[in-house]
Amino acid sequence: MIVEEAPGIFSVPHSAAEGKNVIVFGEKTAIAVDVGAYPEEGRQMADFISARGYKPNRVIITHGHHDHILGGEAFRGADVFAPHKTVDEIQRQIPSLCQQMGLDEDQIKARILHPTITFASQLWLDLGGRQLHLFPTPGHSPDIVSIYVADCRLLIASDTVVTGIVPAIFHSSAELEASLNLLKRLDVDTLISGHGPALHGGETVRDWLNWLTTYITSVRSAVANRIMAGDRDRAAIVDSISYDEYVGDRLPKDQHSMLKRHRNAVAKIADEEIAASL
Numbered sequence: 001m002i003v004e005e006a007p008g009i010f011s012v013p014h015s016a017a018e019g020k021n022v023i024v025f026g027e028k029t030a031i032a033v034d035v036g037a038y039p040e041e042g043r044q045m046a047d048f049i050s051a052r053g054y055k056p057n058r059v060i061i062t063h064g065h066h067d068h069i070l071g072g073e074a075f076r077g078a079d080v081f082a083p084h085k086t087v088d089e090i091q092r093q094i095p096s097l098c099q100q101m102g103l104d105e106d107q108i109k110a111r112i113l114h115p116t117i118t119f120a121s122q123l124w125l126d127l128g129g130r131q132l133h134l135f136p137t138p139g140h141s142p143d144i145v146s147i148y149v150a151d152c153r154l155l156i157a158s159d160t161v162v163t164g165i166v167p168a169i170f171h172s173s174a175e176l177e178a179s180l181n182l183l184k185r186l187d188v189d190t191l192i193s194g195h196g197p198a199l200h201g202g203e204t205v206r207d208w209l210n211w212l213t214t215y216i217t218s219v220r221s222a223v224a225n226r227i228m229a230g231d232r233d234r235a236a237i238v239d240s241i242s243y244d245e246y247v248g249d250r251l252p253k254d255q256h257s258m259l260k261r262h263r264n265a266v267a268k269i270a271d272e273e274i275a276a277s278l
């Protein structure tokens with residue numbers, strides 16, 4: 001269901017782990033934020049934009065993962081804004097995209113909504129009476145950006161802030177932690193997450209950002225303690241850091257392969273800490 005999370009800003013569900021794309025309307029133009037993994041997911045967004053009398057001719061890609069870039073068929077010919085780094089990240093991802101989607105390289109390349117306007121670090125976009133500020137929040141991936149809409153204190157956090165799953169850390173837990181700390185300093189009333197429910201109310205947003213950083217730091221210190229005690233066995237370290245203790249009832253254990261997601265996060269942090277201790 002498409003939900004208006006703040007005036008003129010809509011979350012649009014997609015199929016990957018309670019995924020959320022976003023559509024932002026200004027007085028002059030509208031823009032889609034990410035396009036999902038399947039053409040029908042992007043099509044739903046383009047149709048929604050058209051139905052409100054706007055042209056579906058602008059897209060922001062927050063980062064180069066499959067569920068953000070492969071559903072863009074309905075936006076061919078649009079201006080596609082993305083960080084420079086996302087162009088490289090998409091190239092790097094092609095083999096894994098083929099595997100994930102069961103498609104060959106040519107098919108994947110045809111599915112990708114390629115960025116047409118890139119920026120180095122930050123970008124301000126004016127939709128008419130509404131400014132979007134895009135800025136880097138690396139950690140989940142190296143290229144990812146978040147988007148702040150000041151007029152309604154709304155943050156589109158993409159996969160930097162997941163609310164329905166354990167954090168997916170493909171790049172760097174330290175960078176993710178720094179990005180979360182940066183986001184805590186913003187005045188946010190509504191947060192739209194890349195996966196999971198939107199959060200409403202400053203207190204709720206702060207509580208969740210605090211929990212995410214606590215999760216990362218407490219897993220890291222548990223890993224560091226094991227390493228200090230002489231344990232270098234990644235699998236044993238991962239086994240010792242239990243879901244129940246570190247996630248508990250914060251997230252539904254029986255959904256979205258949550259146990260595996262926790263183990264993946266712990267394994268990533270264990271790899272980082274083992275490498276740092278050598």
Ligand SMILES: [Zn+2]
Nearest residue numbers: 063065140159
């Ligand atoms: Zn992602």
